[in-house]
Structure formats: C-alpha cells, structure tokens
Amino acid sequence: MNLDSAEFIRVGTSYYAIIERPTISKDTEKIMISWNKETIVNDLGKDYISAIKKYYGFCCIPQHINYEREIGDFYNIYHPLDYNIETESEIDLQELQLKIPYTLKYIKHIFAEQYLLGLDYLKILLENPTQILPVLVLVSSERETGKSTFLKWLRKIFSFNATFINADSFVNNFNSDLNGKLLVLVDEIITDNQQVTERIKFLSTADRNKIESKGKDKEEVESFYKFVMTSNFEKNFIKIDKKETRFWVRKIPSIIKNPEFDKHLYKEIPFFLNYLVRIPHSTPKQTRMWFTPEQIRTSALTRLMNYENENAKQKVFEIINEIHENFNEDEILIAPKDIQSISKRIHGRNSIEINEARNVLKTLNLTPSNNSNKYEGYEYLPHGEFVKIDRKGRYYSIIFSEIRHFFDDSDDSLITI
Template sequence: MDKAKKKKHLKKRKKDSPENYARVGIIYFKIIWVSNRFESIVRNFVRWSRQELLVDFSDNKHLLKKIKIYDGFGMFPDNTKNGYVKSEYNLLNRYDSFLYEPKEGEWGYVRAFLMHIFGEQYNLGLRYFQTLYMYPKVILPVLVLVSKARETGKTTFLNFVMAIFGNNAVMLNNEMIGSSFNGSYAWKNIICIDEAGLNHNNLDEKIKLLSTAKTIEVNEKFVPHYSLPFYGKLIIASNKENSFLRIDSEEVRYFIRKLKKPKTHDSFFLDKMIGQIPAFIYHLSQMEEPDFNKSRQLFTVKELKNDSLKAVVEESKSYVYKELQESFIELFANNDISDSIVHATPTDIKQRFFINNHKIDRVQVKKALKDEFGFKKEGLSRYVPFGIRNMSSKTGRPWVIEKRIFMEE
C-alpha cells in the first residue's frame, strides 16, 4: 500500500475498530499509525490491557470478539505488492508493507548520488540496493561509509535508506546497539548505525554475529521473550576511517566505502531523491537477478576488496603484528639475506627484536606468526636463525618466514 492509499485507508478506520487491535499470544496490542519524519505512515505496536479494551469498546462490546488472535509474531519480508502478507501460519507479520509502488521514470538524482557513494564499485552498489528491495531475506555484507570530513553524504545516505524502507529500517547509535534490549531493531530489515566508533570488543562481536545471524531472541521491555527469523542488514556510518572496528584478513562481511566531499552542495537533494524513489525501485525491479551462488553474502572477497578495506584490515592488526612487521622490514633491509625464506623460532624473535620489550612474549609472537601472518612451523631440524650467514646453525622447530611479505612494503 503506497503512502496516499495508506492515508485514505486510515480515514476509513473508526477509533474503536477491531482492526486497530490484535491479540498476540496472551498479550493485546493496539496498532497505531503515525507519520514519520519523511511523512510516511508507519505502524507501531503498543501493549494494551484488557481493561483498557473494555473502556475503548464500552459502547460496542460485541466488537471485542472481532479482534484477531494470533499465536505469535512472525517475519515475512516482502516489498512487492502481490507478495506481502499481513500474517502467515497464524503469526502476525512484523514486517510492514512497502511504502511505494514502482513506476517507470527519471531517477537521475539518485543515480548521481549512488555514483558519489560507490564510485568505481557503482554496479556493486546497485546490486546491493536491488537485493535490499527485491530480495529482503538475502544476507548482505555490512555496508560501511567512512570519512573524517563532514558533509560527505554519510548521513544523507542513511536518511535515503530510511525514506525508502520506512518502518522496516531503524536508525541507532552505539548505546542502542550495545543494549541488552533489542526490541528496537530485532524485527527490522535494515539497521543503520550513525557516527559509530565500534572499538569495543563486545560491540565488534555483536556486529559480526548480527551480520550472519539467522534467528534472534527478541528482548523487549514488559513483553515475554520470543524468537524471530532475523533478516537484518547493517549499514554503518563512521568518521573513523580505519578503526571503526576490527576486521580480519579475507573478511567477506564488510563492504567499505571511503567518501569524499561532493563538488556541489544542495540542501534539497535528499527531497529530490525521495521524489524519485518510485522510478528508482522500478529500475531495480527490472535488473537481471543476481547470482546468489557466488557467495553466502552475495559479493565475493575479490569484489569487496578495495583500498578502504585494506586500510581497516591493516589497522586491525595486533600490536605484536605491527612490531614484527617493522622489525623484519628492518632486518631484510640492513642484512644481506638472499634467500626467499628464513627460519626462526619465537624464542629467536623475542631475543633479537624484543629482548627489552616486556609487553611482548613468545606466546604472542607465535600467535601472530600463525594467525595474522599465516606462516607455517617446521619439524625438528637444523637451521640458521634469520638466514644471517655469520650466525651459527642450531636445532629446533623454526617457523618459515617469507621474505616477500615484508619486502612488498
């Protein structure tokens, strides 16, 4: 139902209409329709007591029997007019009907904005939006927009997404996403987090878990816990370009775009884009279906790789990794080591590089060699530590250190 039809529909509903209420399990809710900041009519559920219902229907108590009773809440995301259902399996759909109907037309403002946001990855950006609209159940990588500068389009992008998807999207801050109460976003299809600096381990892990979760235990105040299928897609806007959270190598959960300031400024640009939403979603509906077999999150590692992702991955490396990197770069630069690989144990490395550094021990060195550099350990053998010719050979279980990893720098 589009916005105009929704407003007309609301005018027909009486104040004490049974349509305004629902019983879900043993709890009554009043369904309240309100206008959001983009003048779209959206649905809110407010817990209602039976005593309050008796007051509301004091003159028409026979209508109480017409209030629909559901076994629970369900999530059945569908943005198409013919595919959307109010309920299924006697579960009340928490997903709202889509606000707009597609209509062929001009969407130049939207195209220009998406080209600014996605740059050389514009086609990936279109595919991302196509999936949000046409395939809302599909898992997508966490989209992250970063820039130290202001007025680069980060918040405008979030607002545009909110305008398109209405009550199926939500805007959160760090405190809200970190709270144990998740009722504000558990049933949302799109979760926007503005100006995030998610540099706390618990938030890092929460973002990672949400990005691939298939179900979520809903924890709302004054409502018993219940489980829902989770289809949430995360979009983060941050002014921390390289350190908004920790990202491991070969990570496929993040689609990162570093934004620059646009050449021109238009205070009414968002309004102009909102006016083109019907034409934009029409274009998305006409695009070729994506290949969902390439990756569990639609995009491959190769497609998502860019300089912004590389910078975040490097910043996410541990202190020990960074110290080892600098130490080996200096070692290879200042010694005549012709071999492509050298050998050393964590003890050798500790004694050569960190003999007076009490923050780094052999266990940390071993962990960095294995988990962050990806080096392999050899069996018991004779070796020359670091491949330096004037050093005596020794027996041990050394790690194989690849010279190319450090000389690329």
C-alpha cells in the first residue's frame, strides 16, 4: 500500500483518507473513506497526526466555477468538476464550436425545436446549481435513441454530484445516496405508485430533505436536486394531472450513432463547458423553475397528461359493455361508487376512482338522479361473475343504444356490439 499518494483529514473527531480509486476506463476517481487514527500512527508515525488538516464538520456548497473545498472551518463534500473552466481568458466562440461538433449535434437531437432551452438548462446546471429546474424526462418506445446516453453523459460531466437510482428508492427508508447530489438520474422509469410521483414532485422543488442511513438517526440537510429520467413508456411512465407544471417531457427519435460516439462526446466535455459559460441565456428567469410552463410544454407531455383520462374512460366503457353483454339490457342504472367497486375487483391497484368514473359519465352527457333513490345496481363477484343487487344512491341511467357511438370511438373491439 502506497500511502504517499493519500491525503488524510480529520472532520470532527473522525479521520478520513482521500485516495484515487481506479476505474474501468483506466482513469482514477477521488474518493474519501473512513480511516483509523491508530492505523495512521502505525503507518506514518505519531508526529504525522499533528500535521493533518482539521475541520469542525462537513458542509455541502454546490460550486462548479471558483470551487472551494474549505468553507471556513468546514469541509465541502460537494465534488469539484474534473475539468478546467477558463472564465477570464477570451476564447473565440466559433473556435469552440468547431471543437464540439458531436456535442452540439447530440443536444439538437435531444432537444430539437427546444435546442436553445436545452442549452439554457445545461448552462444553469453548470453556473447556478441551486436554481430549481423542471423534471426532465426523455421518452421513446423506439430503440437506439440515445436517451440513456444523456444520463451517462451528465454523470460524466458532474461526476459524484450525480447518482443513478431506481423509482423504488423514492419510497425506501434509507436514502443516504441522495445526500449532497445535484443530479438524480433514473433510467427506464415506469411506476403507477402515486407516492413515487408525489415524492419526485416534492424533492424537485424542496430546499431541504431528511437523509437516513442504516444505524443512524435522520438528518435534515439542504437539497438542490435536479431529476433527469428516461422511459420506454411514452404515455404512462408516471401519473401526473393536467395542472402539473414541474415536468418537461421530450420524445426522442431514433438515431444512428457512430460506435465511437460516446468517446467523442466525452472528449469534447472540457470545450463544451467553456462554451456554456460564454453563451448568453436564450431566455431570462421567469418562474421559480426558470422556465414558464408554456416554454417546456410538449406534445409528449400532453399525451402523458391525457393518458389517465383516456385510460379511465376505457375502463368505464369496458365495465358498461360487460354489464350490457351479461344482462342484455338497454338501460343500465349505475353510480360512480358502483363503477369504482367493480373496477377494484377487475383492475386491482390500477382501479379508477369515484371522481374519475363521475367525470367519464359526464362526458357521455349523463346526469345523476335528483335524489338518493333505490335502484337495482350491479356487483362483480370475486370469482368473476356480475350479479344484480339492490342499492340506494344517486345513480345514472345509461341507455346503451344512445351511447353506442361513444364505444365505437373508444375501442375497435367494441364496435361489434
């Protein structure tokens, strides 16, 4: 063991070694690991201890330009970038552009008509890491789009300040891997867990988060997370409503990449960072998330928002159709709570809510009974059989022959009714 290359520090009453760890790419990355005082004495001598730098504690101050490792008597755990950014020397922009052809082409592929906003997003990440930004999601059901490459590229740029996690991590008790991170990267997200959605929404705008590690008490820390995700499921990778403004969803087309594309992309990073700090923002800050909802609205986001409504509509139509086929009745009396109950038996955790059922019935131009009355409703038994049952409530009277055209529009499989 060569200890000459190691740096030792004391934070509080604990000792740490800062060393270079080899990577698969044959580079090294700087990491900090716990070390034992007695081991330092045994290896380097008692006098060495007095020369070790000492700090009261850790802090996390995100900086990429004019980085400071020591903030007062505290040790900054935010990692400096591995690249040199010249902010004072004059560099010709056209000359820089000639050095980053792969990068600019790739950003245009990812952001297309929102190319300038994409550059703004990356410039903000670099220059103002505490600025709140929208949740960026790259979606495509196609293969070879380069969306996963985007996450790897960001990880390469921001190093240990970016971390890969899966969707389940948002609802796990232990979340210490998020501590001090700028970028939270989620590859191939797909979840119907509303708790995950709410957690992402909260963390994307929160300035503090509670971190919990195994065997340790929860600790409240400052947070500045930016979420970047990818998914193969364009319409339903997550549940969001039509009023949501925190998501920026882009559909990414296929691309034919040079087998050495990633290497070229990584090689251009130092020049690209110097390019970013020299170009102006294309749009000024207008909201707490910098961009307005209108600026980041895309057809991919609209499809995601509309999916839940269309999905609920389809489920209600399937239930009405099943009742019609089972009882061969033109008039069907049913309440939203009946539809929800039946849906729970059929669809399980993906069942529709009462309000969703009510909204679908309204799209059929139906109105409920004026008062809570007795009616003969329907129930779906656990073994898969529909039965009639006496109920009381404000029900809707559905004349199947009058709404047949709605079914024809919703699903080809229902046209033969």
